[in-house]
Amino acid sequence: MSDTYALYNSTVMDHFMNPRNMGDIRDADGVGEVGAAACGDIMKISLKIKDGRIEDARFKTFGCGSAIASSSMATELIKGRSIDEAMNFSNQEVVDALGGLPPVKIHCSVLAEEALKAALEDYIKKHPEKAALAAEAAPIGQIVHAT
Protein backbone atom coordinates (compact mmCIF):
# COMPACT_ATOMS: atom_id res chain seq x y z
CA MET A 1 0.00 0.00 0.00
CA SER A 2 1.57 3.31 -1.00
CA ASP A 3 -0.67 5.47 1.17
CA THR A 4 -1.79 4.68 4.66
CA TYR A 5 -4.35 6.58 6.60
CA ALA A 6 -4.49 6.69 10.36
CA LEU A 7 -7.29 7.11 12.84
CA TYR A 8 -4.88 8.82 15.25
CA ASN A 9 -1.76 10.91 14.75
CA SER A 10 1.63 9.17 14.46
CA THR A 11 2.59 9.73 18.13
CA VAL A 12 -0.63 8.14 19.36
CA MET A 13 -0.24 5.26 16.91
CA ASP A 14 3.37 4.75 18.00
CA HIS A 15 2.39 4.57 21.67
CA PHE A 16 -0.45 2.19 20.79
CA MET A 17 1.70 -0.12 18.69
CA ASN A 18 4.83 0.12 20.85
CA PRO A 19 3.56 0.96 24.30
CA ARG A 20 6.15 2.14 26.83
CA ASN A 21 6.16 0.75 30.36
CA MET A 22 3.53 -1.87 29.70
CA GLY A 23 3.19 -4.42 32.47
CA ASP A 24 2.97 -4.72 36.23
CA ILE A 25 5.58 -3.86 38.85
CA ARG A 26 6.22 -6.69 41.23
CA ASP A 27 6.14 -5.36 44.83
CA ALA A 28 4.78 -2.02 43.65
CA ASP A 29 4.59 0.74 46.23
CA GLY A 30 1.28 1.97 44.90
CA VAL A 31 -1.30 0.49 42.54
CA GLY A 32 -4.31 2.27 41.08
CA GLU A 33 -7.00 0.71 38.97
CA VAL A 34 -9.81 2.88 37.63
CA GLY A 35 -12.65 2.48 35.18
CA ALA A 36 -14.28 5.01 32.90
CA ALA A 37 -17.97 5.19 33.61
CA ALA A 38 -18.48 6.77 30.19
CA CYS A 39 -17.16 3.97 28.01
CA GLY A 40 -16.26 1.03 30.24
CA ASP A 41 -12.48 1.10 29.78
CA ILE A 42 -10.24 0.07 32.66
CA MET A 43 -6.72 1.25 33.39
CA LYS A 44 -4.22 0.12 36.00
CA ILE A 45 -1.01 1.93 36.92
CA SER A 46 1.58 0.62 39.36
CA LEU A 47 4.40 2.71 40.80
CA LYS A 48 7.77 2.14 42.37
CA ILE A 49 8.57 5.08 44.64
CA LYS A 50 11.95 5.79 46.16
CA ASP A 51 12.96 8.80 48.24
CA GLY A 52 9.73 10.58 47.40
CA ARG A 53 10.17 10.17 43.65
CA ILE A 54 8.55 7.91 41.10
CA GLU A 55 11.29 5.57 40.12
CA ASP A 56 9.24 3.36 37.85
CA ALA A 57 5.70 3.34 36.46
CA ARG A 58 3.90 0.62 34.54
CA PHE A 59 0.44 0.29 33.10
CA LYS A 60 -2.08 -2.22 31.89
CA THR A 61 -5.14 -1.08 29.97
CA PHE A 62 -8.41 -2.61 28.84
CA GLY A 63 -9.42 -0.06 26.28
CA CYS A 64 -9.12 1.48 22.87
CA GLY A 65 -6.03 2.67 21.02
CA SER A 66 -6.08 6.10 22.57
CA ALA A 67 -6.56 4.67 26.08
CA ILE A 68 -3.50 2.47 25.60
CA ALA A 69 -1.49 5.37 24.14
CA SER A 70 -2.63 7.69 26.98
CA SER A 71 -1.51 5.27 29.66
CA SER A 72 1.78 4.65 27.87
CA MET A 73 2.45 8.39 27.63
CA ALA A 74 1.33 9.09 31.20
CA THR A 75 3.78 6.54 32.60
CA GLU A 76 6.55 8.04 30.47
CA LEU A 77 5.80 11.55 31.72
CA ILE A 78 5.62 10.81 35.43
CA LYS A 79 8.78 8.79 35.82
CA GLY A 80 11.28 10.79 37.86
CA ARG A 81 8.71 13.16 39.30
CA SER A 82 8.26 13.75 43.02
CA ILE A 83 5.02 12.64 44.65
CA ASP A 84 3.74 16.18 44.99
CA GLU A 85 4.56 16.94 41.36
CA ALA A 86 2.76 13.79 40.35
CA MET A 87 -0.26 14.67 42.49
CA ASN A 88 -0.66 17.77 40.34
CA PHE A 89 -0.39 15.85 37.09
CA SER A 90 -3.06 16.83 34.59
CA ASN A 91 -4.54 14.89 31.68
CA GLN A 92 -3.78 17.91 29.48
CA GLU A 93 -0.10 16.99 29.69
CA VAL A 94 -0.88 13.61 28.18
CA VAL A 95 -2.97 15.20 25.43
CA ASP A 96 -0.22 17.71 24.62
CA ALA A 97 2.56 15.12 24.67
CA LEU A 98 0.54 12.91 22.34
CA GLY A 99 0.11 15.82 19.96
CA GLY A 100 -3.64 15.91 20.55
CA LEU A 101 -6.48 13.40 20.77
CA PRO A 102 -9.85 13.45 19.00
CA PRO A 103 -12.42 15.29 21.18
CA VAL A 104 -14.37 12.10 21.88
CA LYS A 105 -11.14 10.49 23.17
CA ILE A 106 -10.06 13.15 25.66
CA HIS A 107 -11.65 11.10 28.45
CA CYS A 108 -8.98 8.43 27.82
CA SER A 109 -6.33 10.88 29.03
CA VAL A 110 -8.50 11.70 32.06
CA LEU A 111 -8.56 8.00 32.85
CA ALA A 112 -4.75 7.95 32.78
CA GLU A 113 -4.64 10.87 35.21
CA GLU A 114 -7.13 9.12 37.49
CA ALA A 115 -5.23 5.84 37.41
CA LEU A 116 -2.01 7.65 38.34
CA LYS A 117 -3.72 9.51 41.20
CA ALA A 118 -5.33 6.31 42.44
CA ALA A 119 -1.89 4.70 42.50
CA LEU A 120 -0.47 7.67 44.43
CA GLU A 121 -3.37 7.57 46.88
CA ASP A 122 -2.72 3.89 47.39
CA TYR A 123 0.89 4.70 48.15
CA ILE A 124 -0.04 7.48 50.56
CA LYS A 125 -2.53 5.22 52.32
CA LYS A 126 0.23 2.72 52.87
CA HIS A 127 2.75 5.41 53.86
CA PRO A 128 0.86 8.21 55.66
CA GLU A 129 4.13 9.70 56.94
CA LYS A 130 5.23 10.39 53.33
CA ALA A 131 1.97 12.14 52.57
CA ALA A 132 2.58 14.76 55.24
CA LEU A 133 5.94 15.57 53.70
CA ALA A 134 4.44 15.76 50.24
CA ALA A 135 1.67 18.11 51.39
CA GLU A 136 4.24 20.39 52.98
CA ALA A 137 6.33 20.49 49.85
CA ALA A 138 3.58 21.31 47.39
CA PRO A 139 0.26 22.92 48.27
CA ILE A 140 -2.67 21.21 46.60
CA GLY A 141 -3.72 22.86 43.39
CA GLN A 142 -0.25 23.95 42.37
CA ILE A 143 0.25 23.50 38.65
CA VAL A 144 3.34 21.65 37.67
CA HIS A 145 4.61 21.50 34.15
CA ALA A 146 6.64 18.78 32.55
CA THR A 147 10.30 19.58 32.18
Add this chain to the structure above:
Amino acid sequence: MRSVFLDHQSSTPVLPEVFEAMRPYFTEAFGNPSSLHQHGLRVREAMKTARQQMAALIGAESEEEIFFTSDGTESSNLAIKGVAYANERRGKHLVLSATEHPSVLNSVEFLEKQGWSYTKVPVDAEGLIRVADVSTAITAQTVLVAVHHVNHDIGTIQPIADVGRICAEKGVPLYVDCEASAGWLPVNVKDFGAALISFSPHRFYGPKGVGVLYRNKKARIVSILHGGVQEGGRRAGTENVPAIVGGGVAAEFARREMAGRTAHCARLQKRLWEGLKGAIPYLKFNGPAPGPNRSPLNLNLSTEFIEGEGQLLLCDLNGIAVASGSSCVSKSLKISHVLAAIGLDHALAQGNIIMTLGKDNTDADVDYVVESFARIVTKLRGMSPMWDEFERGIIDSVIAPTGRGKSFSEHAASVSGKSAH
Protein backbone atom coordinates in the same frame (compact mmCIF):
# COMPACT_ATOMS: atom_id res chain seq x y z
CA MET B 1 1.16 -7.42 3.22
CA ARG B 2 -2.01 -9.29 2.38
CA SER B 3 -5.11 -7.11 2.25
CA VAL B 4 -8.33 -8.76 3.42
CA PHE B 5 -11.57 -6.83 3.32
CA LEU B 6 -13.95 -8.27 5.92
CA ASP B 7 -16.42 -5.40 6.16
CA HIS B 8 -18.81 -6.11 3.29
CA GLN B 9 -21.70 -5.01 5.49
CA SER B 10 -20.33 -1.46 5.26
CA SER B 11 -19.82 -1.48 1.49
CA THR B 12 -18.51 -3.49 -1.46
CA PRO B 13 -16.39 -2.63 -4.50
CA VAL B 14 -18.23 -1.88 -7.74
CA LEU B 15 -18.12 -4.76 -10.25
CA PRO B 16 -16.10 -3.91 -13.40
CA GLU B 17 -19.23 -4.56 -15.50
CA VAL B 18 -21.18 -2.15 -13.31
CA PHE B 19 -18.50 0.50 -13.66
CA GLU B 20 -18.50 0.12 -17.45
CA ALA B 21 -22.28 0.36 -17.57
CA MET B 22 -22.16 3.60 -15.57
CA ARG B 23 -19.38 5.26 -17.55
CA PRO B 24 -21.41 6.75 -20.46
CA TYR B 25 -23.89 8.29 -18.03
CA PHE B 26 -21.23 10.66 -16.71
CA THR B 27 -20.28 11.95 -20.17
CA GLU B 28 -22.32 11.54 -23.35
CA ALA B 29 -25.57 10.43 -21.65
CA PHE B 30 -25.58 13.25 -19.14
CA GLY B 31 -29.17 14.36 -19.61
CA ASN B 32 -31.65 15.11 -16.86
CA PRO B 33 -34.38 12.44 -16.87
CA SER B 34 -37.02 15.15 -16.43
CA SER B 35 -36.07 16.76 -19.78
CA LEU B 36 -38.32 16.07 -22.74
CA HIS B 37 -35.60 16.11 -25.42
CA GLN B 38 -33.40 13.27 -26.64
CA HIS B 39 -30.90 13.68 -23.79
CA GLY B 40 -33.63 13.33 -21.20
CA LEU B 41 -35.50 10.54 -22.95
CA ARG B 42 -32.33 8.50 -23.32
CA VAL B 43 -31.56 8.43 -19.61
CA ARG B 44 -35.22 7.95 -18.76
CA GLU B 45 -35.09 4.73 -20.74
CA ALA B 46 -31.94 3.63 -18.89
CA MET B 47 -33.63 4.34 -15.56
CA LYS B 48 -36.61 2.25 -16.60
CA THR B 49 -34.29 -0.71 -17.25
CA ALA B 50 -32.70 -0.21 -13.82
CA ARG B 51 -36.14 -0.11 -12.21
CA GLN B 52 -36.99 -3.42 -13.89
CA GLN B 53 -33.73 -4.94 -12.67
CA MET B 54 -34.47 -3.80 -9.10
CA ALA B 55 -38.04 -5.09 -9.31
CA ALA B 56 -36.78 -8.48 -10.55
CA LEU B 57 -34.36 -8.78 -7.62
CA ILE B 58 -37.19 -8.61 -5.09
CA GLY B 59 -40.02 -10.16 -7.09
CA ALA B 60 -41.98 -6.91 -7.44
CA GLU B 61 -44.76 -7.00 -10.01
CA SER B 62 -43.99 -3.74 -11.73
CA GLU B 63 -41.07 -1.35 -12.04
CA GLU B 64 -43.53 1.39 -11.14
CA GLU B 65 -43.32 0.18 -7.55
CA ILE B 66 -39.63 1.08 -7.39
CA PHE B 67 -38.51 4.54 -6.15
CA PHE B 68 -34.93 5.67 -6.26
CA THR B 69 -33.53 7.58 -3.30
CA SER B 70 -29.98 8.55 -2.38
CA ASP B 71 -29.27 5.67 0.03
CA GLY B 72 -30.67 3.30 2.63
CA THR B 73 -31.09 5.99 5.24
CA GLU B 74 -33.20 8.11 2.93
CA SER B 75 -35.26 5.06 1.97
CA SER B 76 -36.10 4.23 5.58
CA ASN B 77 -36.83 7.88 6.38
CA LEU B 78 -39.22 7.99 3.43
CA ALA B 79 -40.83 4.66 4.31
CA ILE B 80 -41.47 5.60 7.93
CA LYS B 81 -42.20 9.31 7.80
CA GLY B 82 -43.90 9.02 4.39
CA VAL B 83 -46.35 6.37 5.62
CA ALA B 84 -46.83 8.05 9.03
CA TYR B 85 -47.68 11.44 7.51
CA ALA B 86 -49.93 9.91 4.85
CA ASN B 87 -51.95 8.05 7.48
CA GLU B 88 -51.98 10.68 10.20
CA ARG B 89 -55.75 10.75 10.38
CA ARG B 90 -56.01 6.98 10.66
CA GLY B 91 -53.70 6.63 13.62
CA LYS B 92 -50.40 7.70 15.10
CA HIS B 93 -48.81 4.49 16.31
CA LEU B 94 -45.88 2.52 14.90
CA VAL B 95 -44.43 -0.88 15.73
CA LEU B 96 -40.75 -1.70 15.26
CA SER B 97 -38.19 -4.20 16.49
CA ALA B 98 -35.55 -3.21 19.03
CA THR B 99 -32.69 -3.99 16.65
CA GLU B 100 -33.68 -1.87 13.66
CA HIS B 101 -31.02 0.23 11.92
CA PRO B 102 -30.50 3.72 13.45
CA SER B 103 -32.17 5.30 10.39
CA VAL B 104 -35.37 3.46 11.37
CA LEU B 105 -35.06 3.97 15.13
CA ASN B 106 -34.21 7.65 14.83
CA SER B 107 -36.98 8.32 12.30
CA VAL B 108 -39.48 6.81 14.71
CA GLU B 109 -38.05 8.83 17.60
CA PHE B 110 -38.32 11.97 15.45
CA LEU B 111 -42.01 11.21 14.90
CA GLU B 112 -42.49 10.65 18.62
CA LYS B 113 -41.56 14.29 19.23
CA GLN B 114 -44.37 15.24 16.86
CA GLY B 115 -47.05 13.28 18.67
CA TRP B 116 -46.69 9.73 17.35
CA SER B 117 -46.16 6.83 19.71
CA TYR B 118 -44.47 3.53 19.13
CA THR B 119 -44.00 0.05 20.52
CA LYS B 120 -40.57 -1.52 20.36
CA VAL B 121 -40.71 -5.30 20.11
CA PRO B 122 -37.85 -6.92 22.06
CA VAL B 123 -35.52 -9.58 20.70
CA ASP B 124 -34.16 -12.71 22.37
CA ALA B 125 -30.49 -13.44 23.10
CA GLU B 126 -29.91 -14.32 19.45
CA GLY B 127 -31.62 -11.19 18.17
CA LEU B 128 -34.85 -12.85 17.03
CA ILE B 129 -38.22 -11.22 17.52
CA ARG B 130 -41.26 -13.27 18.53
CA VAL B 131 -44.00 -12.93 15.96
CA ALA B 132 -46.60 -13.08 18.73
CA ASP B 133 -45.03 -9.93 20.25
CA VAL B 134 -45.50 -8.07 16.97
CA SER B 135 -49.13 -9.19 16.90
CA THR B 136 -49.71 -7.98 20.47
CA ALA B 137 -48.01 -4.65 19.76
CA ILE B 138 -50.33 -3.77 16.88
CA THR B 139 -53.25 -1.54 17.96
CA ALA B 140 -56.16 0.02 16.11
CA GLN B 141 -53.98 3.14 15.81
CA THR B 142 -51.00 1.35 14.20
CA VAL B 143 -50.22 2.62 10.71
CA LEU B 144 -46.91 0.82 10.08
CA VAL B 145 -44.87 -2.15 11.28
CA ALA B 146 -41.11 -1.97 10.65
CA VAL B 147 -39.06 -5.16 10.98
CA HIS B 148 -35.76 -5.62 9.16
CA HIS B 149 -34.94 -8.84 7.29
CA VAL B 150 -31.31 -9.39 8.33
CA ASN B 151 -29.64 -7.58 11.18
CA HIS B 152 -26.73 -5.36 10.14
CA ASP B 153 -24.69 -6.17 13.28
CA ILE B 154 -25.33 -9.78 14.23
CA GLY B 155 -26.72 -11.25 11.00
CA THR B 156 -29.96 -12.55 12.55
CA ILE B 157 -32.58 -13.43 9.92
CA GLN B 158 -36.03 -12.44 11.17
CA PRO B 159 -39.14 -14.57 10.48
CA ILE B 160 -40.39 -11.96 8.03
CA ALA B 161 -42.97 -14.09 6.21
CA ASP B 162 -44.68 -14.78 9.57
CA VAL B 163 -44.61 -11.09 10.47
CA GLY B 164 -46.06 -10.35 7.02
CA ARG B 165 -48.97 -12.73 7.63
CA ILE B 166 -49.81 -11.03 10.94
CA CYS B 167 -49.67 -7.60 9.31
CA ALA B 168 -51.90 -8.77 6.45
CA GLU B 169 -54.44 -10.18 8.94
CA LYS B 170 -54.49 -6.91 10.83
CA GLY B 171 -54.44 -4.74 7.73
CA VAL B 172 -51.27 -2.86 8.69
CA PRO B 173 -48.52 -2.26 6.10
CA LEU B 174 -45.14 -3.87 6.79
CA TYR B 175 -41.86 -2.11 5.98
CA VAL B 176 -38.88 -4.47 5.68
CA ASP B 177 -35.37 -2.99 5.71
CA CYS B 178 -33.44 -5.41 3.48
CA GLU B 179 -30.19 -3.44 3.43
CA ALA B 180 -28.24 -6.37 4.91
CA SER B 181 -29.90 -9.08 2.83
CA ALA B 182 -30.98 -7.93 -0.65
CA GLY B 183 -28.58 -9.20 -3.30
CA TRP B 184 -27.37 -11.96 -0.97
CA LEU B 185 -30.45 -13.79 0.24
CA PRO B 186 -33.80 -14.26 -1.49
CA VAL B 187 -36.00 -11.23 -0.88
CA ASN B 188 -39.51 -11.47 -2.26
CA VAL B 189 -42.19 -8.89 -1.69
CA LYS B 190 -45.00 -11.45 -1.91
CA ASP B 191 -43.36 -14.07 0.31
CA PHE B 192 -42.62 -11.35 2.85
CA GLY B 193 -46.08 -9.80 2.64
CA ALA B 194 -44.24 -6.48 2.55
CA ALA B 195 -45.81 -3.16 1.57
CA LEU B 196 -42.40 -1.48 1.58
CA ILE B 197 -38.86 -2.80 1.17
CA SER B 198 -35.60 -0.89 1.06
CA PHE B 199 -32.15 -1.92 -0.12
CA SER B 200 -28.94 -0.39 -1.46
CA PRO B 201 -26.85 -1.60 -4.42
CA HIS B 202 -23.55 -0.63 -2.80
CA ARG B 203 -24.04 -3.60 -0.47
CA PHE B 204 -23.88 -5.98 -3.44
CA TYR B 205 -21.17 -4.61 -5.74
CA GLY B 206 -23.09 -1.61 -7.00
CA PRO B 207 -22.29 2.07 -6.49
CA LYS B 208 -23.02 4.34 -3.54
CA GLY B 209 -25.38 7.25 -4.01
CA VAL B 210 -28.50 5.27 -4.82
CA GLY B 211 -31.03 3.64 -2.54
CA VAL B 212 -34.13 1.71 -3.53
CA LEU B 213 -37.55 1.84 -1.94
CA TYR B 214 -40.18 -0.60 -3.12
CA ARG B 215 -43.69 0.49 -2.34
CA ASN B 216 -46.78 -1.58 -3.00
CA LYS B 217 -49.39 0.66 -4.62
CA LYS B 218 -51.84 -0.13 -1.85
CA ALA B 219 -49.62 1.52 0.77
CA ARG B 220 -50.20 5.25 1.06
CA ILE B 221 -47.07 7.35 1.26
CA VAL B 222 -46.30 11.07 0.94
CA SER B 223 -43.06 12.76 -0.03
CA ILE B 224 -40.74 14.02 2.67
CA LEU B 225 -38.56 15.95 0.20
CA HIS B 226 -40.42 18.76 -1.48
CA GLY B 227 -39.71 19.98 -4.98
CA GLY B 228 -40.36 18.57 -8.42
CA VAL B 229 -42.43 15.53 -9.33
CA GLN B 230 -39.60 13.06 -9.84
CA GLU B 231 -40.22 9.44 -8.79
CA GLY B 232 -43.97 9.76 -9.12
CA GLY B 233 -43.97 12.75 -6.80
CA ARG B 234 -42.65 10.64 -3.94
CA ARG B 235 -39.05 11.81 -4.09
CA ALA B 236 -38.23 15.25 -5.43
CA GLY B 237 -34.76 15.99 -6.78
CA THR B 238 -32.73 15.08 -9.84
CA GLU B 239 -32.01 11.36 -9.93
CA ASN B 240 -28.42 10.07 -9.67
CA VAL B 241 -28.58 8.46 -13.11
CA PRO B 242 -25.11 6.82 -13.27
CA ALA B 243 -25.60 5.22 -9.85
CA ILE B 244 -29.12 4.10 -10.73
CA VAL B 245 -27.89 2.48 -13.97
CA GLY B 246 -24.97 0.82 -12.17
CA GLY B 247 -27.22 -0.29 -9.33
CA GLY B 248 -29.53 -1.97 -11.81
CA VAL B 249 -26.66 -3.91 -13.36
CA ALA B 250 -25.42 -4.89 -9.89
CA ALA B 251 -28.93 -6.15 -9.06
CA GLU B 252 -28.94 -8.20 -12.27
CA PHE B 253 -25.60 -9.82 -11.38
CA ALA B 254 -26.66 -10.38 -7.77
CA ARG B 255 -29.84 -12.17 -8.90
CA ARG B 256 -27.94 -14.43 -11.29
CA GLU B 257 -24.99 -15.17 -9.02
CA MET B 258 -26.78 -15.20 -5.66
CA ALA B 259 -26.68 -18.94 -5.00
CA GLY B 260 -22.98 -19.24 -5.81
CA ARG B 261 -21.96 -16.15 -3.84
CA THR B 262 -23.97 -17.23 -0.83
CA ALA B 263 -22.61 -20.78 -0.83
CA HIS B 264 -19.06 -19.44 -1.12
CA CYS B 265 -19.52 -17.07 1.83
CA ALA B 266 -21.29 -19.70 3.95
CA ARG B 267 -18.33 -22.04 3.47
CA LEU B 268 -15.83 -19.31 4.39
CA GLN B 269 -17.97 -18.29 7.38
CA LYS B 270 -17.66 -21.84 8.72
CA ARG B 271 -13.93 -21.99 8.01
CA LEU B 272 -13.33 -18.62 9.65
CA TRP B 273 -15.34 -19.35 12.78
CA GLU B 274 -13.88 -22.81 13.23
CA GLY B 275 -10.38 -21.45 12.70
CA LEU B 276 -10.83 -18.63 15.19
CA LYS B 277 -12.55 -20.83 17.76
CA GLY B 278 -9.67 -23.32 17.56
CA ALA B 279 -6.97 -20.65 17.81
CA ILE B 280 -8.36 -18.29 20.45
CA PRO B 281 -9.79 -19.18 23.86
CA TYR B 282 -12.61 -17.14 25.42
CA LEU B 283 -14.14 -16.10 22.12
CA LYS B 284 -17.92 -15.88 21.75
CA PHE B 285 -19.99 -16.08 18.59
CA ASN B 286 -22.92 -13.65 18.94
CA GLY B 287 -26.28 -14.19 17.29
CA PRO B 288 -27.70 -17.40 15.82
CA ALA B 289 -25.36 -20.24 14.82
CA PRO B 290 -24.58 -20.40 11.10
CA GLY B 291 -27.65 -21.87 9.43
CA PRO B 292 -31.18 -20.86 8.48
CA ASN B 293 -31.41 -18.05 11.04
CA ARG B 294 -28.14 -16.33 10.18
CA SER B 295 -26.69 -14.38 7.30
CA PRO B 296 -23.92 -16.40 5.63
CA LEU B 297 -21.77 -13.25 5.45
CA ASN B 298 -21.68 -12.26 9.07
CA LEU B 299 -19.47 -13.22 12.01
CA ASN B 300 -20.10 -11.22 15.15
CA LEU B 301 -17.56 -12.06 17.81
CA SER B 302 -16.72 -11.04 21.33
CA THR B 303 -13.13 -11.46 22.41
CA GLU B 304 -13.16 -11.55 26.17
CA PHE B 305 -10.81 -9.43 28.34
CA ILE B 306 -9.92 -6.96 25.55
CA GLU B 307 -11.65 -4.06 23.87
CA GLY B 308 -12.84 -3.91 20.24
CA GLU B 309 -11.22 -0.74 18.89
CA GLY B 310 -7.74 -1.98 19.72
CA GLN B 311 -8.51 -5.22 17.90
CA LEU B 312 -9.87 -3.28 14.92
CA LEU B 313 -6.78 -1.02 14.76
CA LEU B 314 -4.35 -3.93 14.94
CA CYS B 315 -6.34 -5.82 12.32
CA ASP B 316 -6.13 -2.75 10.09
CA LEU B 317 -2.36 -2.53 10.62
CA ASN B 318 -2.24 -6.15 9.42
CA GLY B 319 -4.27 -5.33 6.31
CA ILE B 320 -7.54 -6.74 7.67
CA ALA B 321 -10.61 -4.49 7.57
CA VAL B 322 -13.22 -5.28 10.25
CA ALA B 323 -15.87 -3.41 12.25
CA SER B 324 -16.77 -3.29 15.94
CA GLY B 325 -19.80 -2.49 18.09
CA SER B 326 -17.67 -1.47 21.08
CA SER B 327 -18.44 1.83 22.82
CA CYS B 328 -14.92 3.04 21.99
CA VAL B 329 -15.70 2.86 18.29
CA SER B 330 -18.92 4.82 18.57
CA LYS B 331 -18.95 8.59 18.65
CA SER B 332 -21.63 8.43 21.34
CA LEU B 333 -19.47 6.16 23.57
CA LYS B 334 -22.31 3.67 23.68
CA ILE B 335 -22.10 0.01 22.75
CA SER B 336 -24.07 -1.04 19.68
CA HIS B 337 -27.80 -0.91 20.49
CA VAL B 338 -28.11 -4.36 18.91
CA LEU B 339 -25.66 -5.86 21.39
CA ALA B 340 -27.51 -4.09 24.20
CA ALA B 341 -30.84 -5.45 22.91
CA ILE B 342 -29.64 -9.06 22.94
CA GLY B 343 -28.53 -8.52 26.54
CA LEU B 344 -24.85 -9.16 25.86
CA ASP B 345 -22.69 -8.68 28.94
CA HIS B 346 -20.94 -5.29 28.81
CA ALA B 347 -17.49 -6.89 28.94
CA LEU B 348 -18.32 -8.89 25.84
CA ALA B 349 -19.92 -5.95 24.05
CA GLN B 350 -16.69 -3.98 24.62
CA GLY B 351 -14.70 -6.79 23.02
CA ASN B 352 -16.91 -6.91 19.95
CA ILE B 353 -15.61 -7.48 16.43
CA ILE B 354 -17.74 -7.79 13.29
CA MET B 355 -16.41 -9.56 10.21
CA THR B 356 -18.53 -9.67 7.06
CA LEU B 357 -17.46 -11.80 4.13
CA GLY B 358 -17.79 -11.17 0.41
CA LYS B 359 -17.59 -13.05 -2.85
CA ASP B 360 -13.91 -12.25 -3.42
CA ASN B 361 -12.63 -13.50 -0.05
CA THR B 362 -10.62 -16.72 -0.30
CA ASP B 363 -9.58 -19.64 1.88
CA ALA B 364 -6.09 -18.12 2.08
CA ASP B 365 -7.63 -14.85 3.30
CA VAL B 366 -9.50 -16.68 6.01
CA ASP B 367 -6.40 -18.59 7.13
CA TYR B 368 -4.39 -15.35 7.24
CA VAL B 369 -7.11 -13.70 9.36
CA VAL B 370 -7.17 -16.62 11.80
CA GLU B 371 -3.41 -16.55 12.23
CA SER B 372 -3.20 -12.73 12.47
CA PHE B 373 -6.18 -12.35 14.77
CA ALA B 374 -4.78 -14.92 17.20
CA ARG B 375 -1.57 -12.88 17.43
CA ILE B 376 -3.50 -9.63 17.88
CA VAL B 377 -5.60 -11.08 20.69
CA THR B 378 -2.49 -12.41 22.46
CA LYS B 379 -0.82 -9.00 22.21
CA LEU B 380 -3.84 -7.10 23.56
CA ARG B 381 -4.53 -9.63 26.32
CA GLY B 382 -0.93 -9.20 27.41
CA MET B 383 -1.68 -5.50 27.87
CA SER B 384 -5.04 -5.96 29.58
CA PRO B 385 -5.43 -5.84 33.36
CA MET B 386 -8.57 -7.95 32.93
CA TRP B 387 -6.70 -10.88 31.41
CA ASP B 388 -4.12 -10.75 34.19
CA GLU B 389 -6.84 -10.53 36.84
CA PHE B 390 -8.67 -13.42 35.23
CA GLU B 391 -5.53 -15.54 35.26
CA ARG B 392 -5.04 -14.69 38.94
CA GLY B 393 -8.64 -15.64 39.78
CA ILE B 394 -9.76 -12.10 40.69
CA ILE B 395 -12.36 -11.85 37.94
CA ASP B 396 -14.17 -14.62 36.13
CA SER B 397 -14.85 -15.34 32.48
CA VAL B 398 -18.36 -14.66 31.17
CA ILE B 399 -17.89 -17.06 28.26
CA ALA B 400 -16.56 -20.00 30.26
CA PRO B 401 -17.01 -19.31 33.97
CA THR B 402 -14.52 -21.01 36.28
CA GLY B 403 -16.41 -20.18 39.46
CA ARG B 404 -13.50 -18.10 40.77
CA GLY B 405 -13.55 -14.35 41.27
CA LYS B 406 -16.23 -11.74 40.64
CA SER B 407 -17.76 -10.83 37.31
CA PHE B 408 -16.15 -8.30 35.04
CA SER B 409 -19.20 -6.05 35.42
CA GLU B 410 -18.97 -6.10 39.22
CA HIS B 411 -15.27 -5.40 38.97
CA ALA B 412 -15.75 -2.59 36.45
CA ALA B 413 -18.44 -1.02 38.62
CA SER B 414 -16.18 -1.13 41.67
CA VAL B 415 -13.27 0.57 39.90
CA SER B 416 -15.34 3.14 38.01
CA GLY B 417 -17.76 3.86 40.83
CA LYS B 418 -20.64 3.35 38.43
CA SER B 419 -22.28 0.35 36.87
CA ALA B 420 -21.58 -0.39 33.21
CA HIS B 421 -24.16 0.22 30.48
